[in-house]
Amino acid sequence: MAQLFDRIALIGIGLIGSSIARDVKQLGLAREVVVSTRSPETLKRAEELELGTSYKLSAADAVEGADLVIVSVPVGASEAVAKQIAPHLKPGAIVTDVGSTKASVIAQMAPHMPKTVHFIPGHPLAGTEKSGPDAGFAGLFHGRWCIFTPLPGTDADALAKLKAFWEALGSKIDEMDPEHHDKVLAIVSHLPHIIAYNIVGTADDLETVTQSEVIKYSASGFRDFTRLAASDPTMWRDVCLHNKDAILEMLARFSEDLAYLQRAIRWGEGDKLFELFTRTRDVRRSIIEAGQDVDVPDFGRHSLDKKV
Amino acid sequence: MAQLFDRIALIGIGLIGSSIARDVKQLGLAREVVVSTRSPETLKRAEELELGTSYKLSAADAVEGADLVIVSVPVGASEAVAKQIAPHLKPGAIVTDVGSTKASVIAQMAPHMPKTVHFIPGHPLAGTEKSGPDAGFAGLFHGRWCIFTPLPGTDADALAKLKAFWEALGSKIDEMDPEHHDKVLAIVSHLPHIIAYNIVGTADDLETVTQSEVIKYSASGFRDFTRLAASDPTMWRDVCLHNKDAILEMLARFSEDLAYLQRAIRWGEGDKLFELFTRTRDVRRSIIEAGQDVDVPDFGRHSLDKKV
The missing domain is CATH 1.10.3660.10 (6-phosphogluconate dehydrogenase C-terminal like domain)
Incomplete structure (x- = not known):
């Protein structure tokens, strides 16, 4: 499959983040994949599993130069992550998330996002009862829905590019308002x-x-x-x-x-x-x-x- | 496997009854299996599936001469079945059930059972969400618990014989009081x-x-x-x-x-x-x-x- 992004940053590398990493690697969707998690043990494990091309404890470091940033953390951590990464985002970058709640994630993240990036909230409806980087697997999103809740005025090209990414992972795409x-x-x-x-x-x-x-x-x-x-x-x-x-x-x-x-x-x-x-x-x-x-x-x- | 009973009567031939029938046939646990259900369509289907050796609409007819009678009907039908079969039971026969409630089944059936038979309430903890004679399959009870709730004074030999039957189907046996x-x-x-x-x-x-x-x-x-x-x-x-x-x-x-x-x-x-x-x-x-x-x-x- 064609490379869709030059550099992808994965903030959080649990079941969802690590499944994305495996798919991206297998399908060749990016040249570089920067993996980030604040837990040193989890980061070490991600490296052992060869989930990315580089590994950072700091989310701020991880997003430097990334064209696509995917935040896969418990929804309560969204605001903290948004604050950390905001000053380091590359202009024109797409920032998305995978959170199970959307109004709250938008309220936590949107105010911190610079106007130069495309923040597009998303939610892939996939998972199992297992968690952590070892629980992820390639193909998790195949045939599953991914719901986007774009904010008014979202750039159509950026949205199309993000949809193409999830479609490459095998997802079916839907759109609705966050509420x-x-x-x-x-x-x-x-x-x-x-x-x-x-x-x-x-x-x-x-x-x-x-x-x-x-x-x-x-x-x-x-x-x-x-x-x-x-x-x-x-x-x-x-x-x-x-x-x-x-x-x-x-x-x-x-x-x-x-x-x-x-x-x-x-x-x-x-x-x-x-x-x-x-x-x-x-x-x-x-x-x-x-x-x-x-x-x-x-x-x-x-x-x-x-x-x- | 050795034949354990000469004639078994199955009253009710849904998921549970038809699974018992398949196991009995496959394992050769009885010489004759009389299948009974009050629905002509279900009885016809049981015959098409060759679940027994003879087929009766009347439960009374079905139990004639049977050494083991297994009642597999919705628990609310227990008393009606008990009344129908009681006068036709062979002295020395074992009568059991598979109902998911035990105190109520005992209250419905025990008063009608002649003193000449062994009434031993039982409950195999097995099943799927499907129902009817087509839903049954050989091996359903394998590795599953079968709980007996014998009445005081139950004949030890009869209980042992019934346990041996369920063990032959692969069940693990437990005993407790009905409440x-x-x-x-x-x-x-x-x-x-x-x-x-x-x-x-x-x-x-x-x-x-x-x-x-x-x-x-x-x-x-x-x-x-x-x-x-x-x-x-x-x-x-x-x-x-x-x-x-x-x-x-x-x-x-x-x-x-x-x-x-x-x-x-x-x-x-x-x-x-x-x-x-x-x-x-x-x-x-x-x-x-x-x-x-x-x-x-x-x-x-x-x-x-x-x-x-």
């Missing part, structure tokens, strides 16, 4: 993670059922939730704090619906339960038809299952 | 399903985010829940109605914990969120160490994913 992005992600991603964290916490705290029983019998449904609940704590703390309004709105809806369901269980209203349980089956069918999940029972886990 | 079973299953299975059904319903009802957006972006977490929420509506309606007390207890705990989490989000208490999100990661680790889930990111779905 709508935050509502959509609140329901499709943030609420599922919060609910998963919560139920795993509840099970862990019970007195009547032991922790070892929960683990032993977890294949009956519970284990599905533990995957999301194993996601990076720092990242998810920040998401909760930085998409507060949309998350609280979705939580309120969820709790209201759960109270209705609870009441139906208490009063033995089987028809209400049956109606909901039938309707939700259709949602699964639509997701499979849309190619958004695998069409095999139990996520295809059965064949991988060691079944000890 | 404890119902509490354990409420947290490891029933609550996860109810929560999954609920969140999928909430997402389906939103006005600010369209249904097509929910489906399109579901890979960000939401899709994990849709698997459980695609489970059989009749089975799960019955579970909710027949394990009411334990489920309401677990739901109350879950909601209390969720209110705590919600409050932490509202007031920006990042430390409380971080503490929970770290603790839940350990639970996942324990489940993988116990061999109760696959040790690959995203349930190994990545490699199966068509990534359209």
Whole structure:
């Protein structure tokens, strides 16, 4: 594939940053890739994995001369990074991010960006429950959506160039305003993670059922939730704090619906339960038809299952 | 493998019943397998799949002369089945079930069972989100737990024989009292399903985010829940109605914990969120160490994913 940028700076080299690095290397999308993280251990590991062409502890150093800067840090660190890199950005550079919340990232970064650079907020909807530079892999973004929430007046050429980069990684591109992005992600991603964290916490705290029983019998449904609940704590703390309004709105809806369901269980209203349980089956069918999940029972886990 | 029973009657031939039938056939565990379901279409399908040696619409006819009777019906149908089969059971026969709730099944079936038979309630912890005779497969129970909740005074030989049968199917055996079973299953299975059904319903009802957006972006977490929420509506309606007390207890705990989490989000208490999100990661680790889930990111779905 053709080289799209001369020098790319990756600020943050966790699951997302290191997956970008692997793709860029494999596809030859840049001549140089400067990797930066404030953790010396992580930087050392990135170097061992040969994720870039040079390695910097300072984000300010890393962005010098870069044509594309990709910030892949927990969303709560966005403002600090913006302040550090702002004075060192090359005029004409594209600065983007991968954060799961967009209104907050824009509020944190946009005020610090010099007028000479193109700041284009983005969010690739990809990942696994693993974190760190070892968790990344080439192809993570393939077939996944990447949503841009460009600010008014964004340069069309810069946006096109950034889109071409993500398309080269195999992503499908979408665009929406930041507030709508935050509502959509609140329901499709943030609420599922919060609910998963919560139920795993509840099970862990019970007195009547032991922790070892929960683990032993977890294949009956519970284990599905533990995957999301194993996601990076720092990242998810920040998401909760930085998409507060949309998350609280979705939580309120969820709790209201759960109270209705609870009441139906208490009063033995089987028809209400049956109606909901039938309707939700259709949602699964639509997701499979849309190619958004695998069409095999139990996520295809059965064949991988060691079944000890 | 040696033949363990002369004639087995399977009452109900859905995912569980038909998986038992396939194993029994493959392993040669019985000379005859009588398949019974009250739905003519399902019975026809069972015959096409050659799941048994004879096929009966009447459960009463099916149990005639059977040494082992396995009732695999939605738990709410247990009493009706017990009444139908009771007068036709062969003296000395073992009667068992596979229901996800045990106190209720015992209350429904035990009073009708003649003193001449061995009624031993059981619950194989296995299944997928699919249902019906086509969804079953040989090996479903392999490496999975089968929990017995025998009544006081249960004949030791009969219990040993039934255990040997499930062991032949590859199950690991456990025993507990019915009330404890119902509490354990409420947290490891029933609550996860109810929560999954609920969140999928909430997402389906939103006005600010369209249904097509929910489906399109579901890979960000939401899709994990849709698997459980695609489970059989009749089975799960019955579970909710027949394990009411334990489920309401677990739901109350879950909601209390969720209110705590919600409050932490509202007031920006990042430390409380971080503490929970770290603790839940350990639970996942324990489940993988116990061999109760696959040790690959995203349930190994990545490699199966068509990534359209």
